[in-house]
Amino acid sequence: MNTIVTLDGVTKRYGKLTALENATLTLGAGEAVALVGHNGAGKTTLMKLVLGLIRPNGGTVRVLEKDPAGRKGAQLRRRLGFLPESVAFHSAMTGEELLGFYARLKRAPHSANKALLHQVGLAEATHRRVGTYSKGMRQRLALAQALIGTPDILLLDEPTSGLDPASRAQVYATIDRLRASGATILVSTHALAEIEPHVDRAILLHQGRIIAAGDLASLRKNARLPTRIRLKVAPCSTEKILTSLHSDISLLHRSADRLDLAVAQTHKLDLLLELAALRDMIEDLHVEEPGLEALYHHLMSEVPA
Numbered sequence: 001m002n003t004i005v006t007l008d009g010v011t012k013r014y015g016k017l018t019a020l021e022n023a024t025l026t027l028g029a030g031e032a033v034a035l036v037g038h039n040g041a042g043k044t045t046l047m048k049l050v051l052g053l054i055r056p057n058g059g060t061v062r063v064l065e066k067d068p069a070g071r072k073g074a075q076l077r078r079r080l081g082f083l084p085e086s087v088a089f090h091s092a093m094t095g096e097e098l099l100g101f102y103a104r105l106k107r108a109p110h111s112a113n114k115a116l117l118h119q120v121g122l123a124e125a126t127h128r129r130v131g132t133y134s135k136g137m138r139q140r141l142a143l144a145q146a147l148i149g150t151p152d153i154l155l156l157d158e159p160t161s162g163l164d165p166a167s168r169a170q171v172y173a174t175i176d177r178l179r180a181s182g183a184t185i186l187v188s189t190h191a192l193a194e195i196e197p198h199v200d201r202a203i204l205l206h207q208g209r210i211i212a213a214g215d216l217a218s219l220r221k222n223a224r225l226p227t228r229i230r231l232k233v234a235p236c237s238t239e240k241i242l243t244s245l246h247s248d249i250s251l252l253h254r255s256a257d258r259l260d261l262a263v264a265q266t267h268k269l270d271l272l273l274e275l276a277a278l279r280d281m282i283e284d285l286h287v288e289e290p291g292l293e294a295l296y297h298h299l300m301s302e303v304p305a
C-alpha cells in the first residue's frame with residue numbers, strides 16, 4: 001500500500017502545553033482511519049499538522065511526500081479535503097453560492113457542485129440562504145465543501161457531531177463511498193461504536209500521545225479483552241450446561257433460559273466446541289467481540305496516571 005501521509009516523531013507545543021508528543025504514524029492510500037481520544041487529546045492538532053496549517057516543533061510531517069507547511073503547501077492542499085470541527089459560513093449566501101466560493105478558492109471546477117449538494121441531501125436547499133439552514137444542514141454543507149475537487153485525502157473532524165441519526169447515516173455512507181473510491185480518510189470522532197464498521201484502523205490518542213494503533217483484531221489481541229458468548233438455552237438447563245463446561249469461563253449473567261459467558265480469546269474455540277456438543281440444550285448462541293468502545297475504555301484505563 002502506498003504511504004500517503006507520514007508523521008515521524010512529531011511534537012507540537014502551544015506555549016508550555018504539549019498538544020502532540022513524538023507522534024509517529026502513516027496513512028496508506030485508500031485507508032480509512034479513526035482518530036479517537038478524549039477532549040483535548042490532540043486530534044485537531046494532528047489534522048492541522050497534516051493540512052500544513054501549523055508547523056511542528058519537532059519531527060517531520062509529509063503528505064504525498066511533501067511538507068504541507070512548506071512552499072508547495074497551498075498546491076498540496078488542493079488535493080486535501082477538510083471538514084473542520086466547527087463551521088461558520090456567511091449566512092447571507094446560498095448553499096450553491098458558498099460551494100461556488102470554495103470551489104474558486106480550491107481552483108476546482110464548479111460543475112460538480114450540484115451533485116455534491118445532492119449527495120449530502122441538500123438538493124432542495126441549494127438556493128436557500130445558509131442563515132436559514134439547521135445545524136445539521138450546515139454540517140452537511142461543510143461536508144460537501146470538504147468533497148470539492150475529489151480530494152485524495154479527507155480529514156474529517158467530528159463529522160457527525162450534532163447530526164440526527166438519518167444525517168449521521170448519510171455521512172457514514174459518504175465515508176464508505178469515498179473509501180471504496182480509493183481516498184485516504186482520517187476521521188476524528190467520539191462516536192466509537194458507529195464509526196467502527198466504516199474504518200480499517202484506529203489511532204488512540206491520550207494527552208497528545210499515541211497510546212495504541214491498529215486494526216480492531218490487533219487491538220483486541222493486544223488488549224486481551226474476553227469474548228462474550230450469549231446463550232439462549234432450554235428452560236432449566238443452565239445448571240447442566242455450566243457443569244458440563246471445562247473451559248475457563250466467567251459467568252456474567254444467568255437466568256432461567258439465558259447464560260452470558262466471558263471467555264479469553266485464546267479459549268474461545270475450545271468453548272465453542274464444548275457448546276456444540278451441548279446443542280440439544282442450546283436454542284441460540286451469539287458471539288460478541290469487544291468493540292472499539294470497549295477497547296478504548298480498556299486502553300485508557302491502562303494508561304499510567
Ligand SMILES: Nc1ncnc2c1ncn2[C@@H]1O[C@H](COP(=O)(O)OP(=O)(O)OP(=O)(O)O)[C@@H](O)[C@H]1O
Pocket residue numbers: 014017018019037038039040041042043044045046085
Ligand atoms: N491555538 C491553540 N493555542 C493554545 N492551545 C491550543 C491551541 N489549539 C489547541 N490547543 C490545546 O491543545 C490541546 C489539544 O487540542 P486539540 O484541539 O488538538 O484537541 P482535540 O483532541 O481535537 O479535542 P476535542 O475532542 O475537544 O476537539 C488542548 O489542550 C487545547 O486546549
